[in-house]
Amino acid sequence: MFTGLIQALGTMKPLRGDSWQITCVSQPSEVIMRDLAYGDSVAVDGVCLTVEEVLKDGFIATASPETLRRTTLGGEQTQQKYVNLEASLRVGSKVGGHFVMGHVDGIGRLLIAEQTASSWEMTFKASEAIARYIVPKGSIAVNGISLTVAAYEPELSQFKVAVIPLTYAETNLRYLVSDSLVNLEGDILGKYVEKFIYYDKPHAKTQDDTSLDDITPAFLAEHGYL
Template sequence: MFTGIIQALGTMKPIGDDFWQITCQDSSWSAIMQDLAYGDSVAVDGVCLTVEDITKDGFIATASPETLRRTILGELVDRHRYVNLETSLRVGGKVGGHFVMGHVDGIGKLICAEQTATSWEMTFSASDTIDRYIVPKGSIAINGISLTVAEYNPEISQFKVAVIPVTYAETNLRDLIPGSLVNLEGDVLGKYVEKFIYFGKENNSASSGSTQNEISPTFLAEHGYL
């Protein structure tokens, strides 16, 4: 589990069929490497990978064909773009963003980025695999970065986030151009709510005449969850 607060930037290169070497930038090497150990989890552009070996300036991990198919990691190697890095959350550590699992729900695309007096406003499109988890003022992870949805247009599956200057400067959001693809992960709380709603509907349809309350948006609102 991660928090979506990026600690360092790195680069990726393949060193075998499924193995990838991730190298940290010199300026942020210590943030990732100071206590990194074999078997640790590291979020690489929001994708949870396991450390299988440690090198003098980074680590080696395996990205399975399924991971490469469902994320943008494979494309990053060809484009030599930086990846965002974050080590897993330690018990008692600060949760500066939100709970990020490192399990990418879908791929998005940058539509436009506009600089304002206080932030960068970035608009992304979302694939249908994550669209249902996007909620205005809710959390979303973009390339592993914890951000808040400022606006959401469900009719065209687009959402906007406001990125403060320090986040823009110290993550790979600064490298994106219109058309760039990104990894997206919805808030895990939304996934549990969806599961509960589905369970309630399935349970009620299977037991006709049941008096059990269906877990619906109305039910949650009545009990203070929305």
């Protein structure tokens, strides 16, 4: 589990089979490398990978065919671009972003990035499979970065985020151009809510004898939950 607060930038180099060498290149890389050990989890552009070998300035990990298929790590330009790196959350650590699982839901695309007086406004296109978890003012992970949805257009499956200068400068968002692909992970809370609402268990009852089949978005809105 991660928080979506990027700790370093790195590069990826393909090795044998599905193995990759990830090398830290940014100044704060000691945050990643300080106590990195075999078997640890590291989010690479939002994708949870397991450390198989620790190197002087990075590590080796394997990305399965499924991971390469569902994420940008399988793209032809992977070894030319920078990737965001974050070590897994430790018990007692601060949670400054939101709970990011490192299980990417799919690939999105940058439509436009505009600089404002105080931030960068970036608009992304998401697939319908991911868009159903996006809500205004909710959380979303873009290349592993915890961001808040500033605006959402459900009919277009597009959302906008406002990126502060620090986040823009310290992550690979600054290297994105129009049509750049990004990894997207919806908020885990939305997935559990969806599961509970549509779970097919007709005999299950709540404490007030309400069937779980009756708990729909309309029911929640009527009772003040939306």
